[in-house]
Amino acid sequence: MTMQKARIILLLAIVALSFIALASGASYLETPLPGGIPLGNALAAVGLCGLPGLARLLSPPDTVVRKASLISFLAAAAWLPVSIALAGNLELSFGGGRGTAWVAITLGTMLASVTCLVWALIALFFGRPRAGAA
Numbered sequence: 001m002t003m004q005k006a007r008i009i010l011l012l013a014i015v016a017l018s019f020i021a022l023a024s025g026a027s028y029l030e031t032p033l034p035g036g037i038p039l040g041n042a043l044a045a046v047g048l049c050g051l052p053g054l055a056r057l058l059s060p061p062d063t064v065v066r067k068a069s070l071i072s073f074l075a076a077a078a079w080l081p082v083s084i085a086l087a088g089n090l091e092l093s094f095g096g097g098r099g100t101a102w103v104a105i106t107l108g109t110m111l112a113s114v115t116c117l118v119w120a121l122i123a124l125f126f127g128r129p130r131a132g133a134a
Contacts, residue, residue: 008057015050018043037090041080048076051113055120065119072112079109 021029021043029040052072059066082105084090086098094102 004057008054011050011054011057015047015054018047018050022047032090035090037080037084041083041090041092045076045080048079048109048113049073052076052116055113055116058117058120058124060123063123065116065123069116069120072109072116075109076113079106 022040029038029043031039033039033042052069055069056066056073059069083092083102086102086105087094092102
């Protein structure tokens with residue numbers, strides 16, 4: 001197995017486990033990590049960053065999808081600090097109109113992350129000729 005494939009598999013496992021944990025809604029997601037941030041918030045950030053990270057690993061160098069994946073990754077990396085700033089707390093408890101802004105930012109970040117991954121997968125499977133194809 002090449003190092004690139006190992007990275008892809010590891011990142012895919014991390015993303016999958018993050019989203020499975022979040023979807024479970026388990027009480028351990030509220031466990032505070034050192035610094036006070038709840039585990040669930042950290043896992044959400046990991047999952048959001050992992051999707052464009054996967055897209056970047058799957059994309060050939062110097063392609064538009066690879067550049068878009070980097071931009072999406074940077075937006076995903078900024079999601080948690082922006083969320084904390086909007087909420088004014090580490091638990092991401094919102095009041096008033098800030099909650100609406102947070103939902104819009106979160107949906108936009110998720111949409112960008114998923115779009116980059118789908119785009120990279122389409123480019124991977126349909127973008128280049130297969131060996132032996134005439």
